[in-house]
Amino acid sequence: MAKRKKKSTVIGLDLGVSSVKAVEMERVGEEVSITSCSYEDVADPTGYTEAIQTVLEAGGMVPKNVVVGMSGRSTLLQTISIPADKVDDVDEAIIEEAEKYIPYDVDEA
Numbered sequence: 001m002a003k004r005k006k007k008s009t010v011i012g013l014d015l016g017v018s019s020v021k022a023v024e025m026e027r028v029g030e031e032v033s034i035t036s037c038s039y040e041d042v043a044d045p046t047g048y049t050e051a052i053q054t055v056l057e058a059g060g061m062v063p064k065n066v067v068v069g070m071s072g073r074s075t076l077l078q079t080i081s082i083p084a085d086k087v088d089d090v091d092e093a094i095i096e097e098a099e100k101y102i103p104y105d106v107d108e109a
Contacts, residue, residue: 020051
């Protein structure tokens with residue numbers, strides 16, 4: 001009997017200075033393939049929420065496992081889990097979780 005290969009999907013989300021980029025990757029066993037990608041310009045700092053929603057929808061991506069990269073002079077790496085009941089309020093959930101790990105005011109992050 002053949003052993004089933006484990007399948008996992010992750011979204012890489014890059015929050016740049018002037019754009020948001022997303023790529024969805026799927027791993028089956030040892031093989032990794034890109035299943036979707038999308039890009040959106042960001043006109044000003046208040047446009048990130050809408051741009052993130054746009055790239056995910058345009059790519060047909062369902063955020064379950066997301067790795068986020070941001071530009072900046074100081075970088076922190078922390079894995080957080082957002083409960084399913086907070087997915088609709090993801091901005092608030094991220095800020096709430098970030099406050100636990102960022103050693104300075106979240107407004108500066």
